[in-house]
Amino acid sequence: MPPSSIEIDAISKRFGRHQALNAMSLAVRAGEFMSILGPSGCGKSTLLRLIAGLDDPDSGEIRVAGQPGKRPGKRRLGDRGVAFVFQTYALYPNLSGYDNIAAPLVMRELNGFERLPGARLLPAVARKRRSIDSRVRAIAELLQVAPWLTRKPGQLSGGQRQRIALGRALVREPSLFLLDEPFANLDAALRHQTRAELTALQKRLGTTTLFVTHDQSEAMAMSDRVAVMFEGAIRQVATPDELYRNPVDLDVARFLSQPHLNCLPAKVILDGHVLIGGEHVALADARQPGTEGIVGFRPEHATLRPRPASATVPGTLPGVVERIEHAGADVFVFVRLLAPDTTCTIRAASHEMSRWAPGTPCAVALDAASGWFFPRRPMQTAALGRTEVAAA
Amino acid sequence: MTTPASPRLKAQRRAGLLLTAPAIVALVLLVLLPSSAVIILSLTDYQLGNTQAAFVGFANYRTIAADPDFRHSVRNTLVFVGLVVPGSIIPGLLFALLIEGRTRFKSVYRTAFFLPVTATLVAMSTAWEVLLHPTFGLVNTLLFAAGADKLRFLSNPGIALYAIAGIGIWKQIGFNVVLFLAGLSTIPRELYEAASLDGAEGGWRRYLLVTGPALAPVMLFVTIITTIRAFSEFDTVAVLTDGGPVHSTSVVLFVLYEEAFRYLKIGTGSAIAVMFLMFIALLSLVQTRLAGRARHV
Amino acid sequence: MSERLRSIAANAVLAGASLIMVLPFLWMAMASMAPQGEIFSGAIFLKPSLQAAWGNYAFAFSRAPLLRYMANGVIVCVAIIVCQVAIAAPAGYALAKLPFRGRPVVFAAIVLGLMIPIQVPAIPLYIGLAYAGLLDTYTGLVLPFIISGFAIFLFRQFFTSFPDDVIDAARLDGFSELSIVRRLMLPAAWPAVAAFAVFSFVANWNDLYWPLVVITRPEMMTPPLGLAAFRASGDSAGNVGALMAGGIVITLPLVIVFSTIQKQFIRGMAAPAAPAPAAPAPASQASASPAPSSR
Incomplete structure (x- = not known):
């Protein structure tokens, strides 16, 4: 089937008192690989189930391939070109790997009579069976699961099950491919390998793909575009690069900067200048003097400089090294700032380690072009709710 | 929503x-529908083959209430229940506890007690009939050897009901042992270890502290099902004694069968069926109530 | 009392009780192979003889169509099990997984139905079957038992723990709700099906009441009814050995088969009493039901 586009128009979904989706809208282009990225409980799995037609929205509309999506009553779910890979894989426990992959074809292309074991003797049925068999074999070859086709899911490892689940989804050449945290139950090495394979596969097949994950590195590595979701609504849709460089708000910035984002309360004093804890600091992103908000910067967006014990270096933030953490080629230096009373994380080359023994006075110099300024919103609702915003 | x-x-x-x-x-x-119909039938004078029937109110109930044979059967049934329920539950629990405590021969015992559960009661009744035979039955041989008189177990109106109850107990003990064993196997071993740490060393104290409470739901279930089964006694009576001698073993279900299907007295038969239903409903109600309470304790 | 003494005492008690449990069966087996005179002698151990055994069994088979009874029993029991599973499995699935209106009412009706023993609706059923000309037929033997509330409970309990994701995946793959039951739920519930089948088979094989009501023709009799008829007929009078042989023939296969699969049977029988901890809600409802009647 040709790849579908999806238009989601102001859909809402409520489970009891929990508003899972709140008038959210999203457009996915045909053939695109889009990740839905967000913390757990943000409604991303609900969104996927609604698109698949497994649930219905309370209000709003979902159009797949440009047609209104409110038709599942007329067509059976299986007749829509939607394939779904579940986090639990949801393999049929009593069927072999082969039968799992063949199931969507058998159920859609053979009627009840043709599915009977003896019906194979009829030439027409035998032809259909052969066609199904060749497609199952081809997918198994593609996913390298051919050796395990005779085994049942209980006899397969997590990675093998995952591939069978992918095969079952891909075998019917869906127009829309939905994956709900498909790598969550794999170990790290396998996750990286499968990630690359899935991306390559999607590029080859050109199927519109929606990929739900809470792992920002996964989303960044695989997607054409990433939709970041918080509290039942989309905050930002952008390419991975754009998202990394220009997050639209503090929640997004923090979610994409794991494990560390430095957040300091600040006030714009001039265009391009902010006041942080009494120090004037250059920051290109700062606009509209008088605005209060938060300066956010990643550990690599600042450098550490030496500082005399009881003095400050103009344009930098004074502090004292608290501790050091190894991270391979780099080290993270945790600096206790003098004002505001908080800790910053700064990345440094590992050979510099000896310079920053705990207790050493230092100055944090922001990279003026890379940091962000997020104006305080009237009702700031930080999903990762730390205290900086409230303090500001 | x-x-x-x-x-x-x-x-x-x-x-x-x-x-x-x-x-x-x-x-x-x-x-x-048939269960509702039986209530309606019990209020009519319907005869099999008729196309019409007249409403007679509670006449059928008055008839059976006044019928000495029926009253006799109620008494017989109550005696039977009164013997079989304690007679099969108490030893059943005892045997199950003994079996659970064994390390060897466990499966041998389990299989032995399992036998009456699956064996066809009709066949086993005929075997018991021979074992209880007044002249050459094994039981009488043993009685005689012990110096007692031989007994005409199934043809003496004074003891036939007790003999039938004995067969009923034999049948039901196995069933209850199996259920108690299933219940005992679900009690976590840690509970016993905790109990012995708390100083409950003796078997009896362990039972009061751990086994008894843990087994309470099974005990309730066993009691109810044994009561219902005892009340539903039919096979042994129908095969061995035909209710006799002189109605001494005639139980309620046997009278129901005779009224409805031997004499085709639909009205009075239905009235007995309704009373049977009411008794079963009452037991089920008691069980549901008690089970609900047991869950909340 | 020392541990050792206590163990000996317990074993002695259990051995004695076990002997009483198997006594009628043992004695039946011995008598079926013993000559008449030996049985009437009142001896405790009956000396079996090949000739007497042959005589007893030959007599039983020639005077009572035992094989016919057994075949009837198998036909009736299998038909009942097939119907019970075919009706109960979809209902159990719907009650476990489909949020349809009226579900509580259906559930309550099934609880109610479960409590009613066959003797209550027997009279109207008998009248109905008589008018339909179904007395003395397999249909008449099978029909009242095709609905089993116990089976519905058991299946509901089993299906509740089946993962919802797999059901959703099946719907997306084009399974109808019925094919979900047939192709996914039933195979997954195989232990429950087996346990129930064994339980149902024993209950219906051994039932005397209903066959006694609807069957009068000897060729339609089930094993217990046939044996009762054989006992009541003049043929077995005085020929205890042959009667015991008949009893062995109809009991032995069942006892052998079900003693070897005790575990499954007990699981089916004890399901309402000792529910699996994995599914507390349906289990508690099941335990509120009087259960193992065969319906």
């Missing part, structure tokens, strides 16, 4: 009704 039903939900509701439809139809046609 007040949102209008979506097509998806509608489809699932339709499927739900469709998939339960055969069960509902069968339940209504084969259980609920």
